[in-house]
Amino acid sequence: MEIAMDVLELCKQAQGDKIAGVAIASNDLDFFEVLERTQSQGMKVWLCMRAHSRSQSGISPLAQRAAADAGVEIIVYGQTIKEIPKMVPLISIHDCIAKVHGIRPVHDDLRSFPDLESLSLSLMQYGYLAANQVAMATLVAATVKFFHVNKLGPLIIDPHTIGFHQCLAAFQKNASATWLTNPGNLIYVHPRGRTRSSRSSSKIIAQGPFIVQDSTQLVSEILDRLGYSSPELNLQETIDMFWDGNIGFLKRRGISVATVEGEQKLEALEREFRLDLPQDWHPPRSDVNLRDFLLGKGFLDRKDALREQVKLAIKKFLQSRGQSVPPKRSYLQLVADALNVVNKDDPCRRI
Secondary structure (H helix, E strand, O other), X not given: OHHHHHHHHHHHHHHXXXXXXXXXXXOOOOHHHHHHHHHHXXXXXXXXXXXXXXXXOOOOHHHHHHHXXXXXXXXXEOOOOOEOOOEEEEEEEEOOEEEEEEEEEOOHHHOEOOOHHHHHHHHHHOOOOOOOOOOHHHHHHHHHHHHHHOOOOOEEEEOHHHXXXXXXXXXXXXXXXXXXXXXXXXXXXXXXXXXXXXXHHHHHHOOOOEEEEOOOOHHHHHHXXXXXXXXXXXXXXHHHHHXXXXXXXXXXXXXXXXXXXXXXXXXXXXXXXXXXXOEOOXXXXXXXXXXXXXXXXXXXXXXXXXXXXXXXXXXXXXXXXOOOOOOOOOHHHHHXXXXXXXXXXXXXXXX
16 A cells, blocks of 8 residues: 555656546555545545446445445446356365365356355355345355355365355255254454465465364464464564554454554454454465565575575665664564565565
8 A cells, every 4th residue: 555655646746736536446445545545635536446246236345335434436347247267276175274276177057156145045044144244255254164064075265156056056955954053153264365466376375265263362373374473473463463464454344453552453353353254364475576576686696595594685685775674573574674665665666
């Protein structure tokens, strides 16, 4: 978001009062924060979102609520997708662990959208879905939990329409079955990708998606599975890293992030993780592109260098940019620091 604000500031410096409004084309709801700030400066704002086939309006309920709260107008463009391609990369989940299957052919019967109303009613009957839950991510989570609790084997979660077909088929083929109800103690977490690339699936799987069972260690377990835990960080520092990396999403969930400090963050996350809402969170920022950058700038000798070598290279890079480096900064923190500096130096370069 800082990059978007930097770009906006550069445009204002170049154009002065000629800018009457700002439109951002993205389906990433994080950009609402940028538009809200822009709106506070007296400019008109629009968020242009590609339509999808999961609602009549082409906009997800979460996006509609976020737009209403922010006072932002959404412009929908593109055509809704009626069916998935014949060949797609598949991701499944089984026994709480996700697995990538590579690109596979999809049977014609599974390419179209299933009867979501019938699926939703069946999941409601066994307590996996509430009547007021209409978000697609919530339906995915309900399906995942149903398959897990009833031990129905691997479930395709990407594309999730195939998983919906699987779940609906289970209900239809076993109409007289006595299904286990929702135990109410499962949390399905789906890490949110930061970039769209051919490697996005493998990056997501490195931290999930996954299912955890509620416990007194819920926060630390989820943060660990997301990739935030480090021997160099205590729990509070780990929470702070997660908080900073997901601050936009926390705001949209109604948390007054500016007033929550210290141990209050742990209490807030305990509440949020237990809510029956989509648990889609950003993992820590990856060092993959940063390694390329440091290699190109001569701070690193090889891309596959050990973490300690990369850590030293990051410190040298930050110091070369006039940044002070605290002695006990962890590797994940240093990666985030370096990426912030790189992106701020050149807003057009986003690594």
